[in-house]
Amino acid sequence: MPTTTSRDQGPDLHTPLNAAPLTHGQLPRRAPQSVFLAALVAGIALLLSGWNVAAAAIVAGFGYAVVVYAWSRAVEGPRKATDRLVTAVVTGAFLLALIPLISVVFTVISKGAPRFDDQFFTYSMRGVVGEGGGAYHAIMGTLIITGLAALISVPIGLLTAIYLVEYGRGKLARAITFFVDVMTGIPSIVAGLFAYALFALIFGPGVRMGIMGAVALSVLMIPVVVRSTEEMLKIVPNELREAAYALAVPKWRTIVKVVLPTALAGIATGVTLAVARVIGETAPLLVTVGITSSDNFNPFDGRMATLPVFSYYQYVTPGVPPDPALNRAWTAALTLIIIVMVLNLAARLISRLFAPKTRG
Amino acid sequence: MAKRIEVKDLDIYYDKFLAVQGVSMTIQPRSITALIGPSGCGKSTFLRTLNRMHELVPNARVDGKIFMDDEDLYGPGVDPVSVRREIGMVFQRPNPFPTMSIYENVAAGLRLNSTRIKKADLDELVERSLRSANLWEEVKDRLNRPGSGLSGGQQQRLCIARAIAVQPGVLLMDEPCSALDPISTQAIEDLMLELKSDYTIVIVTHNMQQAARVSDVTGFFNLRGVGQPGELVEIDETTKIFSTPSNKATEDYISGRFG
Numbered sequence: 001m002p003t004t005t006s007r008d009q010g011p012d013l014h015t016p017l018n019a020a021p022l023t024h025g026q027l028p029r030r031a032p033q034s035v036f037l038a039a040l041v042a043g044i045a046l047l048l049s050g051w052n053v054a055a056a057a058i059v060a061g062f063g064y065a066v067v068v069y070a071w072s073r074a075v076e077g078p079r080k081a082t083d084r085l086v087t088a089v090v091t092g093a094f095l096l097a098l099i100p101l102i103s104v105v106f107t108v109i110s111k112g113a114p115r116f117d118d119q120f121f122t123y124s125m126r127g128v129v130g131e132g133g134g135a136y137h138a139i140m141g142t143l144i145i146t147g148l149a150a151l152i153s154v155p156i157g158l159l160t161a162i163y164l165v166e167y168g169r170g171k172l173a174r175a176i177t178f179f180v181d182v183m184t185g186i187p188s189i190v191a192g193l194f195a196y197a198l199f200a201l202i203f204g205p206g207v208r209m210g211i212m213g214a215v216a217l218s219v220l221m222i223p224v225v226v227r228s229t230e231e232m233l234k235i236v237p238n239e240l241r242e243a244a245y246a247l248a249v250p251k252w253r254t255i256v257k258v259v260l261p262t263a264l265a266g267i268a269t270g271v272t273l274a275v276a277r278v279i280g281e282t283a284p285l286l287v288t289v290g291i292t293s294s295d296n297f298n299p300f301d302g303r304m305a306t307l308p309v310f311s312y313y314q315y316v317t318p319g320v321p322p323d324p325a326l327n328r329a330w331t332a333a334l335t336l337i338i339i340v341m342v343l344n345l346a347a348r349l350i351s352r353l354f355a356p357k358t359r360g
Numbered sequence: 361m362a363k364r365i366e367v368k369d370l371d372i373y374y375d376k377f378l379a380v381q382g383v384s385m386t387i388q389p390r391s392i393t394a395l396i397g398p399s400g401c402g403k404s405t406f407l408r409t410l411n412r413m414h415e416l417v418p419n420a421r422v423d424g425k426i427f428m429d430d431e432d433l434y435g436p437g438v439d440p441v442s443v444r445r446e447i448g449m450v451f452q453r454p455n456p457f458p459t460m461s462i463y464e465n466v467a468a469g470l471r472l473n474s475t476r477i478k479k480a481d482l483d484e485l486v487e488r489s490l491r492s493a494n495l496w497e498e499v500k501d502r503l504n505r506p507g508s509g510l511s512g513g514q515q516q517r518l519c520i521a522r523a524i525a526v527q528p529g530v531l532l533m534d535e536p537c538s539a540l541d542p543i544s545t546q547a548i549e550d551l552m553l554e555l556k557s558d559y560t561i562v563i564v565t566h567n568m569q570q571a572a573r574v575s576d577v578t579g580f581f582n583l584r585g586v587g588q589p590g591e592l593v594e595i596d597e598t599t600k601i602f603s604t605p606s607n608k609a610t611e612d613y614i615s616g617r618f619g
Contacts, residue, residue, distance in 0.1 A: 169418065237455070239451060239453060239455040240455055240457060240458075242413065242416070242449075242451065242455070243451065243455045243456075243457065243519070243522075244457075244468075244472060245413060245416065245444060246411065246413065246444055246448060246449035246451075246523070247444070247448070247468060247469040247472065247473075247522065247523070247526055248441050248442065248444040248445035248469065248473065248526065249441075249468075249469075249472040249473055250441050250473075253472055253473065253474075254472070257471075257472050258457060258459075258472065261459040262457070262458060262459050264459075356458035356459050356506070356508070
C-alpha cells in the first residue's frame with residue numbers, strides 16, 4: 001500500500017536508539033553484607049597472624065571495595081558498580097572521621113571516671129597535696145566567666161546583627177561585616193593578650209581578674225553571635241515585615257515584636273553554640289585569669305580557676321606522685337566535655353521550644 | 361469612615377528609573393476599584409505608593425500628589441506610619457505572623473502598637489473582625505492555635521481580618537486571590553462585596569473576570585514599550601471598560617488579543 005511504503009521510507013522514530021532492556025542482572029540481596037563479613041573475617045585473620053590493627057583494617061577495607069566493585073560490574077553493569085564503590089568510599093571516610101571522636105571520648109571517659117566523684121564536685125584544691133581535692137572552684141569559675149562573656153557579647157552581637165540586617169546600608173555596614181569576618185579569625189591567645197593589655201593599661205602590669213577573661217572570651221564570641229544572628233534575621237521573610245508595616249507598626253516595634261520572635265529559636269541556638277565554642281578556651285584565660293587553688297567567685301578581684309586552665313595546670317605541674325593530679329586533669333576534661341554536650345542539647349531543646357509552630 | 365483618594369499626576373521612581381508615569385485618578389469611597397494590566401506595568405508599585413509602602417525599597421521615591429479626603433499623603437511632616445493606620449493592605453501571599461495564634465494575629469495591629477484596650481473590648485474586636493472576614497465560624501473553637509496552621513484561603517481571610525481590625529478607611533489588596541483555589545477566591549470576592557459598604561477598596565488583579573465581577577471602576581495600566589514607564593491608559597466604570605472601552609489597547613487587552 002502506498003501509505004505503508006511512504007512510512008517505511010522515512011526515518012524510524014518509534015524505536016529508541018539505544019534499545020537497552022529495562023531489566024538487568026542484580027546481586028543477591030545480602031551480597032554487600034556477605035562480602036563485608038568476609039572482609040571482616042579476613043581482617044581478623046590478618047590481625048591474628050601478627051599484622052597491626054591499622055594495616056589489617058586498611059587491607060580489609062580495600063578488599064571489600066574491590067570485590068564488591070568487580071562483582072557488581074560483572075553482574076549489574078558499570079553504573080551500579082560505581083554506585084556501590086562510592087558508597088563504600090563514603091562510608092569508609094565517615095568511619096575514618098569517627099575514629100578520633102570515639103578515641104577522644106573513650107580516653108577521656110576511661111581516664112576521667114576514677115575521680116568523677118562527689119569530692120571532685122564539692123572540694124577546691126585549697127591545701128591539697130597529692131590525693132583528693134576537687135574542681136568545684138574551677139567549675140564555678142568557668143560558669144561565672146563564660147556567663148559574663150555571654151552577658152557582654154550577646155547584647156553587642158545581637159544589636160550589631162540587627163543593625164546589619166535591618167538598618168545597615170553603605171560603607172559603615174560593609175566595614176562592620178568586614179571586621180566581623182576578621183574577628184572570626186583572631187587566634188584566641190591574641191584575644192587574651194588584648195584583654196591583658198587593656199586591663200594592664202588601667203590597673204598596671206601583672207593584673208589578673210575574672211572579668212579580663214570574660215572580655216577576652218567575648219572578643220572571640222561576638223563575631224560568632226553576630227554571624228549566626230545575622231543569618232537567622234536574614235531568613236525572616238520580608239513579607240512579615242511588610243505585613244507589620246501595613247498595620248502601621250513602626251520599624252523598631254516590627255523588629256522587636258515580629259522579626260526577633262520569629263528568629264528567636266535560631267538566635268538562641270546560635271548563642272548557645274557560641275557559648276559552647278568559647279567555654280573550652282584555655283590560652284586567653286591563662287594570660288588573663290591565671291589559676292588559683294582556692295574558691296574565688298568574685299570576677300573583679302584577683303585570680304580565678306577555670307576548668308580548662310585547671311586541667312592544664314594539673315597536667316603540667318603534677319607533683320610527686322603524679323597520678324592524683326593527672327586523674328584530676330582528665331576528670332576536669334570530662335566535666336568540660338559534659339558541659340559542652342549539655343549546652344548543645346540545650347540548644348536543640350531551645351530551638352524546638354521557640355520554633356514558630358505551624359500545626360497546633 | 362471610608363475615605364476618598366485623589367491621585368494627581370503621580371510619577372513613581374526606583375532610584376533614577378521611572379517606573380510609572382503620570383497617573384491621575386479619583387477613587388470613590390465605598391466602591392471597589394480594580395487595577396488590571398500586564399505584568400510589570402506598575403499596578404502593584406502604584407498600589408504600594410497609596411499607603412507609602414513604596415518608599416520601603418531603598419532609594420524609591422515619588423513625584424506628584426495623593427490626597428486622602430483633603431490631606432496630602434506626601435505632604436511635609438506626614439508620618440508614613442500614620443498613613444498606614446488609615447490605609448490597610450492585604451498581600452498576594454497570605455502572611456500571618458508565624459509566632460502568633462489566630463487571635464493574636466487579628467489583634468496584632470493593636471497589640472504590636474501596645475494600644476491600651478480592655479480584654480473584653482479586644483475579644484469583641486477580634487470576633488467582629490473575624491466575622492467580617494467570614495472566618496469566625498471556621499476558627500472560633502481554635503483561636504489559640506497558630507495562624508499558619510490554616511489553609512491558604514483561610515490564612516488570606518485571616519490577613520483581611522487582621523487588616524480591618526485596625527479599622528482603616530481604605531483597604532488595598534495586591535492580587536489577594538492569585539495564590540488561592542476557586543472556592544477560596546469566591547469566598548474572598550464575596551467578602552470584598554460585603555466590605556464595600558464600609559471601606560474604600562482598591563484591588564490589583566490579573567484575573568479580568570474577577571475585576572468584572574467585583575469592581576465598580578476599573579483602571580487599565582500598560583507599558584508603552586520595553587524599558588518605558590508604565591502608565592494608566594484608561595479608567596472608567598467597569599461595565600464600560602469591559603463593553604465599550606475608549607482605548608484600543610484596553611480593548612485588545614480585555615479581549616485577549618494582547619501581545
